[in-house]
Amino acid sequence: MQSDAKPILPVRISDYLSLSRIAHRSVHACYFAPKIVTPKLNRPCVMSPKILIVGTGAAGIAAATRLYEAGFRNLILLEAERRIGGRINTVPMGTNVMDFGAQW
Numbered sequence: 001m002q003s004d005a006k007p008i009l010p011v012r013i014s015d016y017l018s019l020s021r022i023a024h025r026s027v028h029a030c031y032f033a034p035k036i037v038t039p040k041l042n043r044p045c046v047m048s049p050k051i052l053i054v055g056t057g058a059a060g061i062a063a064a065t066r067l068y069e070a071g072f073r074n075l076i077l078l079e080a081e082r083r084i085g086g087r088i089n090t091v092p093m094g095t096n097v098m099d100f101g102a103q104w
Contacts, residue, residue: 053077057086 046052053060056079064075083089087101 023059050074050076053070058088060086080086 049072051067051074052066053064053075056077060077060079061084064077067075085101088099089101091098091100
């Protein structure tokens with residue numbers, strides 16, 4: 001029986017190290033980047049738009065926080081689960097907590 005799957009190509013250690021360095025630099029740059037400052041509104045809004053944010057994962061919570069800091073107050077967050085956090089899930093285990101998720 002023959003398989004149509006492509007053969008696994010060998011990876012040179014130099015390629016792996018190069019990609020590893022690129023990934024490390026990218027993560028380091030994002031993690032230690034200066035905090036983005038959201039500009040405040042210079043004038044009051046005549047009308048407050050309704051803003052709908054779908055999902056309360058890291059991106060949804062960050063978006064809601066930035067909008068609130070910018071002066072928007074009519075925010076609605078929708079979440080399909082009974083908890084917030086998206087892929088990040090903290091579960092109590094006795095007197096400790098265990099973090100699950102946030103893996104891609």
